Amino acid sequence: MLSGKMDRRKFIKNLSATVVGVAATPLLETASLGKSEQGAKVEHRTLGKTGLKVTSVSMGVMNCSDPAVLHRAFDLGINFYDTADCYMGGRNEEMVGKAFEGKRQQVLIQTKVHDSDEKKMRASVERSLRRLRTDYIDVLIWHNFNSTKEVSDPRLFEFMTKMKKEGKARFTGFSSHSNMASLLKEASKSNQHDVALVSYNFTHSKSLKEAVALAAKSEIGIVAMKTQSGGYKKEKMGGLNPHQAALKYVLMDQNVSCAVPGVTTVEEIEECAAVMRTLLTEKNIDELKRYHGFLRGRVCTFCGGCSGECPYGVSHQNLLRVVAYHEGYEEGRLIREALEEKDLAKNIHLCSDCSSCSVVCRRGLDVKAQMRLVQTIIAHSRV
Ligand code: SF4
Ligand code: SF4
Known part of the structure; x- marks a missing residue:
């Protein structure tokens, strides 16, 4: 039995470092842990320099085709929704637009644009606005950067500045599934991005955690995706359900403004929302340990450890x-x-x-x- 706040913190710090193989999370040492054990209440965090107050558990809409899930998320108080121009050939954005018609002021929408010539990018943004049934995007993201060169590309900044000036995007940023630590460091230097949407989960290395901290210090709002590290359903894992534990682990890092787990059902969004203002437990750590074992050697967990290692430039x-x-x-x-x-x-x-x-x-x-x-x-x- 653990007695007192300090013992608990030490316990989780040590356990998380040894069990899931990453550096202990600094957040676990903060004094706010005690007061956040009050149960499932909505938690808001500031999205970096945007100043937007986003729910720490937000929603990745990518895999969802059921508007009832969005309605339930809204009812649960979730206010930040991540979609993209390319998801479901545009139908994902359409669903978001329809679901939140009449509620636009109460939600924050993040969508994406792919690097191309200005005419195509502009057309993409216009399409997104039409599908989303709005005249502004809260956060417009460059989709899937891989290189530091892209993060500092003046041509892209110029386009994003135009989108802001024209009122089409309030804030802008980039997303990345690979090489995230380098990209975040570069973004921290350039100070041009408001938001970074990056893969971030319990399997990731200390260097990514440090890069996230650096970016957050530069007031880049960190949105964590791929928080579940794989998307396996519990049925496939013999009943193991580590998804709340994985989400909690990411949110223990206060440098993360919010997580956007990809959910498809009402049950999943309820499960995710319940994580707000809760802490990792011994049971959660055990679940992560077992999940880590399940994933090992099975799929890439997007840890970023092997970035740039293919000598032939295969991504x-x-x-x-x-x-x-x-x-x-x-x-x-x-x-x-x-x-x-x-x-x-x-x-x-x-x-x-x-x-x-x-x-x-x-x-x-x-x-x-x-x-x-x-x-x-x-x-x-x-x-
Ligand atoms: S292949 Fe392995 S080292 Fe590379 S990102 Fe995936 S899990 Fe990490
Ligand atoms: S080309 Fe393919 S197999 Fe060869 S090193 Fe690169 S990723 Fe590996």
Whole structure:
């Protein structure tokens, strides 16, 4: 039995460091832990320099096609919704627009645009506005940056500045699934981005945690995605349900403004919302330990540890998302959308020429075998 706040903090700090294999979360040492154990109340945090007050548990709409989930999220007090121009061929944005018609002032909407020429980007933003049934986007995100060059591209800043001046976007930022620590460090230097949407979960390294802290210090609002590290349903894990624990773990980092777990059902959004203002428990740590064991060697957990290791420039981390979407989320649509981003699969044929893979996974994944699996999935997806 743990007695007193200090013992509890030490316990969780030590356990989280040893069990899930990452550095202990500084948040676990803060004094606010005691008062936040009061049960499921909505918690708001400031989204960096935007000053927007967002619910710490927000909603990733990407996989959702049921407006009832959005209505339930709204009723639960959740106010920040992440969608994209490309999700479901635009139908995802349409659903968000319709669900929140008449409630626009009460919700914050984040959507995305892909790097292209100005005419195409402008057309994309206009389409998003029409689908969302609004004349402004709260946060407009560059979709899926991989390199530090993109983070500091003056051409992109120029476009985003125009969108702000024209009142089409209140705030802007970028998203990334790979190389996140470097990108966040670069963004902290350039001071041009208001928000960063990054993969962040309990499997990630200390260097990403430090980069998140640096970016937050530069007042970049950190929105965490891929918080569940895989999307496996409990049925597939013999009843194990670590999703609340994984979400709690991310939110223990106060440098995170909010998390946008991808939910598809009313039950899932209720499960996620209940995490606000709660703490990791011993049971949660045990669940994360078991989940970590389940994921090991199975799918990429987007930890970022092997960034830039393919000597042939294959975007292996982004491609490994395809396996996660296939094995965990079991969603053909997500696979197709991922592959369409920046022509992701264009040089995967190079993997066939490698007798062994130079990428070393820090989590025991056989990357060569995974890249073979990616090739098979692509062949079946006919992309
Ligand atoms: S198999 Fe070769 S080309 Fe493919 S990711 Fe590994 S090192 Fe790169
Ligand atoms: S392949 Fe391994 S090291 Fe690379 S990002 Fe995925 S889990 Fe991390």
